[in-house]
Amino acid sequence: MEQMEIEKDLQTRELTLNMGPQHPATHGVLRLVLQLDGETVVKCTPYVGYLHRGTEKLAENRTYISALPLMDRLDYISSMSNDVGYCVAVEKLFGIEAPERAKYIRTIMSEMTRISSHIIWLATHALDIGAMTVFLYSFREREWLIDLFEMTCGARLTVSYPRIGGVRCDVSREFLDSLYKFTEEFPKRIEEYETLIDQNRIWLQRTKGIGVISARDAVHCGLTGPTLRGSGVSYDVRKHEPYDAYPFVDFEVPVGENGDVYDRYRCRMEELRQSNRIIRQCIEKMPDGPILADDAPDLDMPPEGRKRLIPDMSLSHACISLSDECEHITPAGEFYSPTEVPKGELGFYIVSDGSGMPYRMRFRSPSFVHAAALPRLCKGHMVADVIALIGTIDIVLGECDR
Amino acid sequence: MTLRDIAKKIFFLEILKGLALTFRTMINHPVTRRYPKVKRDPFPGFRGRHAFVRDPETGREKCVACLKCSIVCPSRCIRVEYKETEGERILERYEIEALRCVFCGYCAEVCPVCALVLTEVYEYADYSREHFLFDREMLLKNWDDFSSGLKTDTYFNKFWRLEGIDIKRMPVGKRLQEPIPIKHEEKVTL
Numbered sequence: 255m256e257q258m259e260i261e262k263d264l265q266t267r268e269l270t271l272n273m274g275p276q277h278p279a280t281h282g283v284l285r286l287v288l289q290l291d292g293e294t295v296v297k298c299t300p301y302v303g304y305l306h307r308g309t310e311k312l313a314e315n316r317t318y319i320s321a322l323p324l325m326d327r328l329d330y331i332s333s334m335s336n337d338v339g340y341c342v343a344v345e346k347l348f349g350i351e352a353p354e355r356a357k358y359i360r361t362i363m364s365e366m367t368r369i370s371s372h373i374i375w376l377a378t379h380a381l382d383i384g385a386m387t388v389f390l391y392s393f394r395e396r397e398w399l400i401d402l403f404e405m406t407c408g409a410r411l412t413v414s415y416p417r418i419g420g421v422r423c424d425v426s427r428e429f430l431d432s433l434y435k436f437t438e439e440f441p442k443r444i445e446e447y448e449t450l451i452d453q454n455r456i457w458l459q460r461t462k463g464i465g466v467i468s469a470r471d472a473v474h475c476g477l478t479g480p481t482l483r484g485s486g487v488s489y490d491v492r493k494h495e496p497y498d499a500y501p502f503v504d505f506e507v508p509v510g511e512n513g514d515v516y517d518r519y520r521c522r523m524e525e526l527r528q529s530n531r532i533i534r535q536c537i538e539k540m541p542d543g544p545i546l547a548d549d550a551p552d553l554d555m556p557p558e559g560r561k562r563l564i565p566d567m568s569l570s571h572a573c574i575s576l577s578d579e580c581e582h583i584t585p586a587g588e589f590y591s592p593t594e595v596p597k598g599e600l601g602f603y604i605v606s607d608g609s610g611m612p613y614r615m616r617f618r619s620p621s622f623v624h625a626a627a628l629p630r631l632c633k634g635h636m637v638a639d640v641i642a643l644i645g646t647i648d649i650v651l652g653e654c655d656r
Numbered sequence: 657m658t659l660r661d662i663a664k665k666i667f668f669l670e671i672l673k674g675l676a677l678t679f680r681t682m683i684n685h686p687v688t689r690r691y692p693k694v695k696r697d698p699f700p701g702f703r704g705r706h707a708f709v710r711d712p713e714t715g716r717e718k719c720v721a722c723l724k725c726s727i728v729c730p731s732r733c734i735r736v737e738y739k740e741t742e743g744e745r746i747l748e749r750y751e752i753e754a755l756r757c758v759f760c761g762y763c764a765e766v767c768p769v770c771a772l773v774l775t776e777v778y779e780y781a782d783y784s785r786e787h788f789l790f791d792r793e794m795l796l797k798n799w800d801d802f803s804s805g806l807k808t809d810t811y812f813n814k815f816w817r818l819e820g821i822d823i824k825r826m827p828v829g830k831r832l833q834e835p836i837p838i839k840h841e842e843k844v845t846l
Contacts, residue, residue: 316730319728320728320729320730320762321730322760323730323731323758323760323762324730326758327758387674387678391681394687397687401699404698404699404702405699407701408699408701408702408703408761408774408814408815409702409703409759409761412758412760414760414761414762422818423814423818423819423820423821424818424819424820426819446677449673449674449677450674450677450678451674453673454670454671454674455665455670455671544820545820545821546820546821546822546825548822552825553728553762553765553766554724554727554728554766
């Protein structure tokens with residue numbers, strides 16, 4: 255009561271604080287405008303768009319196969335998953351089925367990306383909260399995976415490896431051997447990270463009971479991926495709408511209980527173990543065979559089909575002329591195709607007019623939706639918790655702003 | 657709260673465990689490299705600086721000005737000009753803007769005569785933008801730089817004939833392409 259009276263006398267007022275876009279803990283160029291009452295956040299407004307490159311528009315002017323390198327740059331730390339998601343979507347449009355071996359390779363690559371994305375998430379999230387050692391250890395394992403990417407496709411980060419109807423090139427024996435060695439080693443490394451932070455009292459105080467979101471709210475906000483599963487909703491595109499080789503492998507979808515930062519952290523740590531399991535199974539089951547479907551489009555596919563021939567029957571023009579209409583390369587229409595990327599559900603909504611270029615392409619990117627959930631998560635927490643909350647929703651601004 | 661939990665709380669057990677791990681790591685072999693002094697060789701097929709393959713027979717580039725690379729390029733950074741005489745295309749100008757390039761390797765993959773290559777050179781930072789506009793001569797010079805550093809006698813880029821892809825999908829020039837012989841200048845030792 256006394257406190258209230260003192261505040262009344264002092265006539266305190268709210269403070270507006272700009273966090274970002276150059277703040278090191280905002281994971282890119284996210285700008286948050288915080289209304290503060292003392293140290294408590296009253297209102298949080300995220301502003302996005304500082305990294306807008308117009309990927310959707312750029313894709314409209316490129317053939318389906320030339321637009322693939324753009325997808326690397328959506329979520330640049332899990333580029334392989336984006337490419338796989340795009341290829342799965344375009345394959346549905348073309349009506350192509352990737353060969354068995356290509357499906358297994360793509361599943362391996364997606365899961366490798368999931369591991370590398372989750373460990374970079376763990377690294378930066380822990381660094382934000384104050385645990386430096388985890389950051390250094392995580393990059394050690396990430397380097398191994400990125401070397402493996404380089405061995406296969408010649409690039410470390412922006413891979414452009416999957417191809418519509420399969421993959422770009424076959425994986426080598428050394429690749430599979432090295433990866434198998436990694437899967438044997440990696441569970442020990444996960445235990446190391448957990449030794450450092452799982453029971454650490456500072457970590458627990460910073461994460462337990464922070465940013466609680468109920469299952470109902472999480473679904474209403476449109477959260478997906480581990481951010482949703484931390485609230486106890488078992489939704490995973492890999493299980494519910496399986497693509498590639500996911501129907502053939504055995505894995506679990508880890509879920510949390512309370513929906514706080516700690517549960518989401520536990521969820522992602524369990525996902526690392528499950529991804530490891532999937533990779534092992536895929537290597538063991540990997541069949542031989544082709545890696546590119548026979549009817550897959552070539553790299554230099556035409557932007558539009560051949561002009562239709564129309565016989566001119568009038569007497570004055572006894573010849574064949576070309577019509578303005580083109581033959582359809584792809585079926586016209588529109589559809590949506592979801593895939594599970596490390597951050598959540600990445601969906602491609604493609605409108606096709608029959609030509610070799612998409613008429614309109616829209617991405618449902620998890621980071622954008624997750625950033626929209628920040629005001630609800632931040633409300634009533636301290637400024638220091640905002641950092642933990644930006645980390646826990648796992649956003650990459652390249653994907654958010656597109 | 658059990659006795660065990662209280663003991664954990666008082667004696668900082670979880671923090672001591674973490675510290676034990678970091679101390680163990682301290683005596684392990686370091687995983688980092690001292691970069692400018694110690695360099696790691698990139699894997700074969702690394703997508704680095706662009707180059708025109710110098711044809712060992714003619715000593716010039718092999719480009720036939722088919723324009724496939726400029727059509728397929730997602731960042732539209734390749735500009736080709738040619739003139740046509742007696743049904744044959746003669747290359748007049750060829751430019752790659754390396755600063756716009758996204759290094760997807762599509763150009764090297766689509767080239768029907770294996771003229772273009774993304775070499776394994778990755779250290780080519782410079783102070784001015786003009787040096788990143790690779791024209792014909794510059795691309796050939798890039799090849800000379802790259803091939804002089806090679807240790808093998810022949811060179812065959814991974815993207816010219818990708819492993820596992822049906823050879824029927826490729827044009828004849830790619831099917832018949834043989835590894836490029838590399839001439840090494842013999843060092844005179846006194």
